[in-house]
Amino acid sequence: MGRASSIVSFSLTLLILFHGYTAQQWPNECQLDQLNALEPSQVIQSEGGRIEVWDHHAPQLRCSGFAFERFVIEPQGLYLPTFMNAGKLTFVVHGTGLMGRVVPGCAETFIESPVFGESQGQSQGQGFRDMHQKVEHLRCGDTIATPSGVAQWFYNNGNEPLILVAAADLANNQNQLDRNLRPVLIAGNNPQGQEWLQGRQQQKQNNIFTGFAPEILAQAFKINVETAQQLQSHQDNRGNIVKVKGPFGVIRPPLRRGQGGQQPQEKANGLEETLCTMRCTENLDDPSDADVYKPSLGYISTLNSYNLPILRLLRLSALRGSIRNNAMVLPQWNVNANSALYVTNGKAHIQMVNDNGDRVFDQEISNGQLLVVPQGFSVMKRATSEQFQWIEFKTNENAQVNSLAGRTSVMTGLPLEVITNGFQISPQDAKRVKFSTMETTLTHSSGPMSYGRPRV
Amino acid sequence: MGRASSIVSFSLTLLILFHGYTAQQWPNECQLDQLNALEPSQVIQSEGGRIEVWDHHAPQLRCSGFAFERFVIEPQGLYLPTFMNAGKLTFVVHGTGLMGRVVPGCAETFIESPVFGESQGQSQGQGFRDMHQKVEHLRCGDTIATPSGVAQWFYNNGNEPLILVAAADLANNQNQLDRNLRPVLIAGNNPQGQEWLQGRQQQKQNNIFTGFAPEILAQAFKINVETAQQLQSHQDNRGNIVKVKGPFGVIRPPLRRGQGGQQPQEKANGLEETLCTMRCTENLDDPSDADVYKPSLGYISTLNSYNLPILRLLRLSALRGSIRNNAMVLPQWNVNANSALYVTNGKAHIQMVNDNGDRVFDQEISNGQLLVVPQGFSVMKRATSEQFQWIEFKTNENAQVNSLAGRTSVMTGLPLEVITNGFQISPQDAKRVKFSTMETTLTHSSGPMSYGRPRV
Amino acid sequence: MGRASSIVSFSLTLLILFHGYTAQQWPNECQLDQLNALEPSQVIQSEGGRIEVWDHHAPQLRCSGFAFERFVIEPQGLYLPTFMNAGKLTFVVHGTGLMGRVVPGCAETFIESPVFGESQGQSQGQGFRDMHQKVEHLRCGDTIATPSGVAQWFYNNGNEPLILVAAADLANNQNQLDRNLRPVLIAGNNPQGQEWLQGRQQQKQNNIFTGFAPEILAQAFKINVETAQQLQSHQDNRGNIVKVKGPFGVIRPPLRRGQGGQQPQEKANGLEETLCTMRCTENLDDPSDADVYKPSLGYISTLNSYNLPILRLLRLSALRGSIRNNAMVLPQWNVNANSALYVTNGKAHIQMVNDNGDRVFDQEISNGQLLVVPQGFSVMKRATSEQFQWIEFKTNENAQVNSLAGRTSVMTGLPLEVITNGFQISPQDAKRVKFSTMETTLTHSSGPMSYGRPRV
Secondary structure (H helix, E strand, O other), X not given: OHHHHHHHHXXXXXXXXXXHHHHHHOOOOOOOOOOOOEOOOEEEEEOOEEEEEOOOOOHHHHHHOEEEEEEEEOOOEEEEEEEOOOOEEEEEEEOOEEEEEEOOOOOOOEEXXXXXXXXXXOOOOOOOOOEEOOEEEEOOOEEEEEOOOOEEEEEXXXXXXXXXXXXXXXXXXXXXXXXXOOOEEOOOOEOOOOOOOOOOOOOOEOOHHHHOOHHHHHHHHOOOHHHHHXXXXXXXXXXXXXXXXXXXXXXXXXXXXXXXOOOHHHHHOOOOOOOOOOOOEEEOOOHHHOOEEEOOOEEEEEEOOOOOOOHHHHOOEEEEEEEEOOEEEEEEEEOOOOEEEEEXXXXXXXXXXXXXXXXXXXXXEEOOOEEEEOOOOEEEEEEOOOEEEEEEEEOOOOOOEEEOOOOOOHHHHOOHHHHHHXXXXXXXXXXXXXXXXXXXXXXXXXXXXXXXXXXX | OHHXXXXXXXXXXXXXXXXXXXXXXXXXXXXXXXXXXXXXXXXXXEOOEEEEEOOOOOHHHHHHOEEEEEEEEOOOEEXXXXXXXXXXXXXEEEOOEEEEEEOOOOOOOEEOOHHHHHHHOOOOOOOOOOEEOOEEEEOOOEEEEEOOOXXXXXXXXXXXXXXXXXXXXXXXXXXXXOOOOOOEEOOOOEOOOOOOOOOOOOOOEOOHHHHOOHXXXXXXXXXXXXXXXXXXXXXXXXXXXXXXXXXXXXXXXXXXXXXXXXXXXXXXXXXXXXXXXXXXEEEOOOXXXXXXXXXXXXXXXXXXXXXXXXXXXXXXXXXXXXXXXXXXXXXXXXXXXXXXXXXXXXXXXXXXXXXXXXXXXXXXXXXXXXXXXXXXXXXXXXXXXXXXXXXXXXXXXXXXXXXXXXXXXXXXXXXXXXXHHHHOOOHHHHHHHHHOOOOOXXXXXXXXXXXXXXXX | OHHHHHHHHHHHHHHHHHHHHHHHHOOOOOOOOOOOOEOOOEEEEEOOEEXXXXXXXXXXXXXXXXXXXXXXXXXXXEEEEEEOOOOEEEEEEEOOEEEEEEOOOOOOOEEXXXXXXXXXXXXXXXXXXXXXXXXXXXXXXXXXXXOOOOEEEEEOOOOOOEEEEEEEEOXXXXXXXXXXXXXXXXXXXXXXXXXXXXXXXXXOEOOHHHHOOHHHHHHHHOOOHHHHXXXXXXXXXXXXXXXXXXXXXXXXXXXXXXXXXXXXXXXXXXXXXXXXXXXXEEEOOOHHHOOEEEOOOEEEEEEOOOOOOOHHHHOOEEEEEEEEOOEEEEEEEEOOOOEEEEEEEOEEEEEEEOOOOOEEEEEEEEOOOEEEEOOOOEEEEEXXXXXXXXXXXXXXXXXXXXXXXXXXXXXHHOOHHHHHHHHOOOHHHHHHHHHOOOOOOEEEOOOOOOOOOOOO
């Protein structure tokens, strides 16, 4: 009996081992047979808001190299300066705010003017003027490029929650560590630990001052040891987003009047000569900048290294889409990138087909859900609510798509003979396949359809 | 007894586990002690030809990142549009044909002229004119660069089989999925499945239309559901290469007369301004373009990003060699690339030495065989038939080799003193080592030699 | 009993397997909780010196992709031509010497002049003139960039040991093999084997001639088979660094007088048009070229692709630091690179903090020790001997650091309000944190401090 069971045990072991061995040698990470709309796996609560983190070990995220986070910053909430081990793109889903980044080696170009400072109560001392690096106003649709190692903070100066989503690419060269998201805190902490990292689940994450000896900090900053200890925030449990009491007096240019929060200083800066003045933010919600626009259907805007050169460094780009109830984005595939699609508003029916011709996704996704579209997988989107809006992050500075149908599609580019022979259809039908849909990206979709059915 | 056997089981388990652990942490993929000439591992039969696929899990292919395929397209065979998850180079080994690619976003620049169309019977309807993207004539020696995600088709318009070999680099950034070859079919199918992919062996591979709901296709293409169902090719078992019945009437420029299939339109295009007009094909079989040429020995031609700029994007280059019976390619190593050598004609004796100084290959290879030369491995080739011809694909847009012997070799570049001291030979011998062989790449090899002997 | 124990065995197995599975899927290579100052793991003795190799499987080296070696070449020792599978930077720690590299395809530009040759006894034959590629003089502080596949030799023409340290980046694209250091020997051998490679421990490493058949070498070099056999060095056990008997007569330009070994020919060459004339060496020990300089504290010099363009190809850069007893390098982190810090002189107290805010290193390191600073880890250096000198290699052609304290630091770039709210300190304290330390990189450190204490 003992012998029998141990033989079973041994065989099972070998079986599993053999499987493990082959999987290890030839990982099939991207052989995705079933995709899901993903929700965050960890919610990190803070005094002034919360950070929601998707588990980047989920097969579709692991395959595509993405790490994904959502920040919900309450009014007067301040997301404390943090940097990442990877380049990332952040999109403003909701609300307004201020954002500052500290680029290494660049000068403090925002300097308090003495008269303004004193009269507005922004100055904390007599005759003292603060100076710091650039601060920008944020509004819905802003897309922010942040290189690895650059510390960034956000402040919600509005009356509604400021909601941001951020996609980091762990697989490109900006990240020179392993394929894990590693946020590093300059201030604040994370008492709950990082659930997505092995061995960090029960461990409080501290800011980087905590690891240094207070005497060293005192010498480095030429401050006394007590202040140094306060930088370590040992007794602080407010998390990484804190609540600001009273006014938040950072120096920033005024918003242009009557334009609802546009950023004139961005557009006016034609000189992007150095890394210090390089433009890093672009708004994707202005239909007048749309790349594809049809009044009755919606619009699509793209952001790539041609309109935001810093994306060449980050090897990321973005696409913003907004379509109405009767609109469909024609089936298409990513040519040279993976993409992460996040729904910012409404609902849509999405059908996706993998490299084997299998349907791997056929569901409705809605506000707040995330879906990965791997390179070469074909995808169709169809709005199922009044409005469907999404942001798509792509792992290439100039990501391209190839449409299956429509005027610039692969079918239109093929000779008629290839279509008639390939699909065994008549020349008349082939002509219809090629030329019936004259739109390029968006088309009308005539009413409801069943979906979520078992795959054929 | 039970106890004893379970202890044995446990120890064995640990042993294997430990081995697995170290192998996993420090994969020695490129510690190749024995190389083989590789043959295809799967033959996918189709109505109009066959596709032969090398198993990219074979140690030398896995180490170098290559996936390799051979296409044999019978007369009137049409390889249906397909795209890959990786950039690739295709070489025309035999026959003539037509090739078309559909580059996303580019216009249909080949337009049927009404008079010609009607009179030549190429038009399928009254007054209808087809238009599609560029179609190119192919002949022996043509080397075609294809980025990831770009659909490509081939048609054999000759009387002999059209034979193509293609190398894709799974390891560079064009592929953003896992290190598996993932062909995606626009039309056709593969009833045999993909034997080289775990879990896809017994599974029929379908075209991408199959995964979509017919109603969605009908709406996207504005066709009826019956036509949409025909795009899904459910009843079709012809495979991915089909036989064309009757004439194949695609629009293409005429071949220049009296030049045996040269491509004048390629050479005339000096404006390679956009991705749409970028040149992607170059012929490597014209000795007048050779980089190394000796009438009595043979020639060598190279293709890199200087003469075909799209290779910068693909990070691939190629070398074509053709040598006679008495010729030897002097021992050399790849400086900054791996290469995959495919024999297109004849036989050669090849000797290869790895980084440890061990002989890892010492055999004759012949027509149709594949051999990988990893970076830093030294290799000598010697023709053993009337003619030896090969094509070599390299994983760098500007691959370099370093010769051991000859006028531009490492030995010639070293001071005499380094050679006399390094090898303990006399200055006279060292002089001979440096200067006796004045050729650069090719030299005479005086008659037969034994090989395939056990290694020293 | 048997049943029970086998169930235990099975459960244990599953447990370990599960652990192995997760570790394999999501390697946490860079979750470093404890760093060490690293010493070489293998010393390879040769006739004319020794090569000391660090085990690149050590967690910090594996995470950062570095392979590290130290060469100690005795007077009249000749390190025989060798090339690597990766790009590397070499730093001259001690001594003087000559260095030659053989760049593939470049001409022999150093040609013996007949009169000089004969009269100085450098010519080995009557009327014969040697010619070879460029030979350079080396002195302390020289930093040499060597691409993969390029053979390099060193000769010690001084009276003291010539000590070199070299860092290769196994993780970037210059290496197209697996992540193992693979030196390939043109001459010499390694009788002890390569302990850092699985299965090569007991195996003698030979030069690449050894693997070829002597008849093939005879034909390739047009020499007789006896000389060919001597190239294989079967009876040679001198290793890879040999002792030169008598004068070492290579052609080289004279040293400029009265300048202690400076390289005038380097600076004079303004035309770096081709890979053949591209400058590959730069001296980092001249304080007049320093990037940060304070007479009382020390200096820091950097080498990146702006001052040595070949580094763009290698994706490596370097930093040389030299500080006095009372100096501290302010806490900083690597923004876009990993770095390997090697101590060339003296001692320092180093404190390092990881991405979780944990102190992972808090020790004194001294002459000859190596420490890896992963991307995003904060590090403070403080000299604890009269002089502390180090060389730091970085895995980015333009590596950037971000300081925690000082005039160009992240704290100075943040608005006062962010600091007061983030750390719950008064505006007065925040002002001190921002503005007390006006230095940028180096500051005074007032006397001894305890360290090596258990972490907080």
